Amino acid sequence: MQLYNTLSAKEREALIEQAGLERLTISFYQYAHIGNPTIFRNHLFIHWNELDVLGRIYVAHEGINAQLSVPAQNFEAFKDHLDSISFLKDVRLNIAIEQDNKSFLKLKVKVRKKILADGLNDKTFDVTNKGVHVNAAKFNELIEDPDTILVDMRNHYESEIGHFKNAITPDVDTFRDSLDIIEKDLEAFKEDKKLVMYCTGGIRCEKASAYYKHKGFKNVFQLEGGIIEYARQANDQNLENKFIGKNFVFDHRRGERISEDIIAQCHQCGKPCDTHVNCANEACHLLFIQCEDCAKEMNDCCSNECKEIHALPYEEQKALRKGKTVSNKIFKKGRSQVLKFKK
Incomplete structure (x- = not known):
């Protein structure tokens, strides 16, 4: 079988x-x-x-x-x-x-031990006591309310190419990093503000909303279906699209365009660009933003060093990376000093 x-x-x-x-x-x-x-x-x-x-x-x-x-x-x-x-x-x-x-x-x-790497001890709180799910229309209404705090629950490389207007976008590498940072930053607003969260498809907000309710936030909301479903509803119902740029996705596409705005820049030359690529040097594989001109000049690599390695015969490249692991770089992205224009 x-x-x-x-x-x-x-x-x-x-x-x-x-x-x-x-x-x-x-x-x-x-x-x-x-x-x-x-x-x-x-x-x-x-x-x-x-x-x-x-x-x-x-x-x-x-x-x-x-x-x-x-x-x-x-x-x-x-x-x-x-x-x-x-x-x-x-x-x-x-x-x-x-x-x-x-x-x-x-x-x-x-x-896996968990379907989402959140670093939380779920036994300390009720994961089913989650926030209020809202559709695209209600979400648009909520985020116009001056008593609302809108938080992007995604990572830095995701929000860099697209996010909702006026959202707080934590500069974090992982979901687990964001939880305590957001709680600390919003400590003073637990009682009187509406905490509205969004992510790609909803799974991160599902866990985060229960966690923040456990931590004392009184009014917790999440965008049902995340950015993916929001874009569909906004289009089908002719709603104002309040998302600017691209939605980062975790497949070979790496992103789908929600609005025509390009809010990011090429990490190598600074030109407006929101195309994520992985460095062609398999010993690096760093995810970063690269425009077509830089891709051509750098042979799809993130640095001159990687460009030189990528130009070597395959067997030499394979020997150089033997015994090394780079999986932590694949989505811990854009944190390299060789990227001059990374925000």
């Missing part, structure tokens, strides 16, 4: 091109009590592999967090399978605004 990938990313990419079929990029999450995450993980892999689902899915005792790509022709079968699982029946699916058939190239279903 196949429980893991048997094709490389390149092999899968070729099959997708050959098939020429439309795929949908989807994300969802659900907190639930899962008795045996490994059995559940294997169940998902077997069924989703048959439907040619690709993506990155985390399963834990506390629930599931999924970003994936589904062939459009298999969407109904995929939805039927979700509905056959009691705690996933009618779960909200965030469908990407901008589609890309190659947003994911492998199916990875992993068992």
Whole structure:
């Protein structure tokens, strides 16, 4: 019985091109009590592999967090399978605004201690006592209220390319870093201000809202479905779009445009740009913002040193990075001194 990938990313990419079929990029999450995450993980892999689902899915005792790509022709079968699982029946699916058939190239279903790395001891508070979910229309109304404090629960590299107007955007590398910082900064407003939070798809706000209520915040709200669903509702209902720039996404697209504003700059030359790339030197792989001119000049690399290494024969590059790990750089992004124009 196949429980893991048997094709490389390149092999899968070729099959997708050959098939020429439309795929949908989807994300969802659900907190639930899962008795045996490994059995559940294997169940998902077997069924989703048959439907040619690709993506990155985390399963834990506390629930599931999924970003994936589904062939459009298999969407109904995929939805039927979700509905056959009691705690996933009618779960909200965030469908990407901008589609890309190659947003994911492998199916990875992993068992984790948590579906969201938050650094919290969930036993100290009720994670189900969460904030009020609001739709796009109510969200727009709330953030115009002078008694509202709007907080972006994402990381620095996400908010750098796009965020809501007048939002507080913490300069943090991880979600867990932001929790205590935000609580400390907003200590004086726990009683009388409305705390309104947003993130990409809603999962970070789901946990943060319960945490901040536990910490004494009286009026806590979260944008239901996150930026992804907000953009869809704003478009469908002809609402004013209060998000400026791009929404960072955790797949090969790295971002989807919500407004035409470009609020970021190339980290190498300072030119207006909001295109995230990974350094082509596999021993670095740093995520940063790079314009087309710099990409050409630097051969898709973040520095001259990486450019020189990337120009070496493949076997020499492989030998240089043997025994080294760079996974912490992949999303701990833009914190390199070689990036002259990183904010």
